[in-house]
Amino acid sequence: TQLLEQSPQFLSIQEGENLTVYCNSSSVFSSLQWYRQEPGEGPVLLVTVVTGGEVKKLKRLTFQFGDARKDSSLHITAAQPGDTGLYLCAGVLSVSNDYKLSFGAGTTVTVRA
Amino acid sequence: DAGVIQSPRHEVTEMGQEVTLRCKPISGHDYLFWYRQTMMRGLELLIYFNNNVPIDDSGMPEDRFSAKMPNASFSTLKIQPSEPRDSAVYFCASSLKWTGELFFGEGSRLTVL
Numbered sequence: 001t002q003l004l005e006q007s008p009q010f011l012s013i014q015e016g017e018n019l020t021v022y023c024n025s026s027s028v029f030s031s032l033q034w035y036r037q038e039p040g041e042g043p044v045l046l047v048t049v050v051t052g053g054e055v056k057k058l059k060r061l062t063f064q065f066g067d068a069r070k071d072s073s074l075h076i077t078a079a080q081p082g083d084t085g086l087y088l089c090a091g092v093l094s095v096s097n098d099y100k101l102s103f104g105a106g107t108t109v110t111v112r113a
Numbered sequence: 114d115a116g117v118i119q120s121p122r123h124e125v126t127e128m129g130q131e132v133t134l135r136c137k138p139i140s141g142h143d144y145l146f147w148y149r150q151t152m153m154r155g156l157e158l159l160i161y162f163n164n165n166v167p168i169d170d171s172g173m174p175e176d177r178f179s180a181k182m183p184n185a186s187f188s189t190l191k192i193q194p195s196e197p198r199d200s201a202v203y204f205c206a207s208s209l210k211w212t213g214e215l216f217f218g219e220g221s222r223l224t225v226l
Contacts, residue, residue, distance in 0.1 A: 002155070031212065042117075042204050042217025043156075088156065092212045099212050105155040 003027060004091050004104035012110040016078050021107045023089035024071045030092045030099065032072045034063055037086040037106075046074075079111045115139070119205050119218035127226050131193040134221045136205030137186055144211055147180055147190050148204040150220070156204070162188065163211070195225045 007022045023032070031050045035043035047056050049065035049072060056063045060083075062075040076083055088106045092099055118137040126132055138145045147159040160170040165182045173180070177196070182188040192199055202222045206215040 033214070035215075040219070042206070042220055043215070044217070045214045048214070090215075101158070101212060101215075103156040 002105055003093070003102040004089055006087075006089060006104035006107050008107060009105070010108045010110075012112065013079055015081060015111055015113050019076050019079055019109065021074045021087050021109070022071070023073070023091075023104055025091060026070065027091070027093055028069050030069075030094050032065055032069075032092070033090045033101075034072070034074055035088040035090065037088060038084075043086075043088055076109075079109075081111045081113045084109060084111050117205055117207055117216050117218035119203075119221050121221055122219065123222045123224075125224045125226065126195055128196055129194040130225075131191065132195045132199075132223060132225075134190040134203050134205075134223070136188045136190070136218060138188070138205070138207030139216055140186065142207035142209055142216070144208045144213075145182060145188050146206040146208070146215065147188070148206060148217075149201045150204060151201045159190070192223075195223075197225045199223060200225050 005024045011019055013019050031048055033048045034046045036046055037043040047063045049063055052069045053067045054065045060077045064073050086106045086108050089104045090101055092101050120135045143164050146161040149157045149159055159172045160180045161168055162182045178192055180190045202220045204217050204220045206217045208215050
C-alpha cells in the first residue's frame with residue numbers, strides 16, 4: 001500500500017491541452033516534492049512545497065500544497081511534448097523524531113504533438 | 114559539477130551470478146540512497162547512508178542484497194546470488210540533507226535471466 005496515492009496513473013493528451021495530476025494521502029507531510037523522470041534517466045526535482053495552501057509556479061507548471069498538508073496537485077497549462085514523462089510526488093513525513101521520504105507510484109504523462 | 118555517476122548503465126546476467134552496482138555521489142553530499150524502480154512497485158528505498166554509515170537498511174529485500182560505502186565518494190550495491198525477480202532499474206541518489214532535494218544518477222538497468 002502506497003502512503004501517497006497518485007492519480008491518474010496514466011494521462012495522454014494533445015499538445016496545447018491542460019492537465020492536472022493529483023497526489024493524496026491520509027498523512028500530514030512536513031513538505032512535499034515533485035519530480036519528473038524522463039525515459040532512461042533518473043528523477044529530477046521540479047519543486048518543493050512546505051506551507052499548507054502554498055502555490056508555486058514554474059513557467060507553465062503550477063503546484064499546490066493542500067491546506068492540511070495531506071495532498072498536492074500539479075497543473076500544466078498548454079502542455080508541450082517536452083512535458084512528457086513520469087511525474088512523481090514524494091512526501092516528507094515526521095516519524096518519531098525522524099523523517100521519512102516516501103514516493104508515490106507516479107503518473108505517466110504523454111503529450112502528443 | 115558532475116552529477117551522481119552510476120555504473121554499469123546496463124547489466125544482463127544469469128540467475129545465480131553476482132552483480133555489483135557502483136555509485137559516485139556528488140561531492141559534498143552527506144547522504145547517499147539506493148533505490149529500486151519497477152513498474153509494479155515504483156520507487157522503493159533500499160538503504161541510505163549518512164557520512165558513509167548505513168542508517169536504514171530496512172528496505173533491503175533479503176540477505177542476498179548488501180551495500181557498502183567505504184568512503185565519501187563511492188558506494189556499491191551487491192546482489193549475490195541474483196534472481197530473475199531482481200530485474201529492475203537501480204538508482205543511486207545523493208543529497209545535502211535527509212529531507213532535501215535528491216539528485217539521482219541515470220540508473221543501472223539490471224536484467225537477470
